[in-house]
Amino acid sequence: MELKLIYPNIPFWRAEISRLALFFGGIEFEDFRPSRExxxxxxxxxxxxxxxxxxxxxxxxxxxxxxxxxxxxxxxxGLYPSDNLFDAAKVDEVIDLATDITNQIRPSIREKDSKLRFKMRKELSESILPRWLGFLEKILDDNGDTGFFVGGSITIADLAAWRLCGWISGGIIEGIPKNILTTFPRLNTHQKKINALPKIIEWNNKFKK
Ligand SMILES: N[C@@H](CCC(=O)N[C@@H](CS)C(=O)NCC(=O)O)C(=O)O
Incomplete structure (x- = not known):
């Protein structure tokens, strides 16, 4: 099977979730990162x-x-539950939540007026994101001490949430503080856990400038 994944050269969760799933699975694919043109x-x-x-x-x-x-x-x-309908639905839930959270941030990215943008980012930081990140925290909490979002091992839900939270707390969305995850202990630990996986380190090293 020939696979070609197309997305710009940025580590945004929408593409990283699939790039990484294929990488974790040792599945060959063309990682095509097109220019604007x-x-x-x-x-x-x-x-x-x-x-x-x-x-x-x-x-x-x-x-x-x-x-x-x-x-x-x-x-x-093998990073999506194949024989457990409930777990599969819970993975879908996290991916849909990542979409919802992205959609909360998106209008502020499109906003050209910097004053208005700053105001939107303040509201995102102080009320909107804490509420939505709290939903992710609760899913981790509900899954006990596994440290994963669903079941007892890594799934694409972990990859989505990890990259989404890495983006939100990465200091690249102006006005959203890097410490936004500090009040979410489970999410914080999850970031560290996924960051430390050998496959993630290997992947990150491939793209280090
Ligand atoms: N519903 C789509 C949304 C994808 C999306 O918004 N992609 C952005 C890049 S992150 C895009 O292509 N934007 C260009 C446009 O909408 O014209 C999905 O889930 O993949």
Missing amino acids: EITKMKSNGTLPFGQLPVLQVDGITIAQTGAIARFCGKLS
């Missing part, structure tokens, strides 16, 4: 069914939507 071209020549990225091409046939791609890659790599 290439994206514009793909938007106009029909390569992107919904005009959005990521997309995954499987033997030349396109799958769009982050969750669909992630589940496909997770099933291939």
Whole structure:
């Protein structure tokens, strides 16, 4: 099976979840990271069914939507529960939550007026994100001391939440403090746990500048 995953050269969770799932599973794929010009071209020549990225091409046939791609890659790599409907649904829940949280932040990224943007980021930091991150914290809490979001081992839910929280607390979204996770002990520990996985270290080293 020939796999080509298409997303810009940034470690955003929407693409990293699938890139990493394939990497963890030792599954070969083309990690195509198009330039702006290439994206514009793909938007106009029909390569992107919904005009959005990521997309995954499987033997030349396109799958769009982050969750669909992630589940496909997770099933291939053994990072998506294959024999437990409940666990599979709980993994989906985390991925959908990551989408909801991203959608809370998105309007502030699109806002051109810096004053307004700052105001939006203040509200995100002080009330919106603490509330939504609290939902992620609760899922970890409900899963006991495994340290994972679902079941007793890593799934694509952990990859999604890890990269999402890494983005939110990474200091790159101006106005959102780096210490935003400190009041969420389970999420904090989860970040450290995933960061320390040998496969994650190996992956990060590949892209170190
Ligand atoms: N529903 C889509 C949303 C994907 C999405 O918003 N992708 C952004 C990049 S992170 C994009 O392609 N934006 C360009 C656009 O919407 O024109 C998914 O789940 O994959």
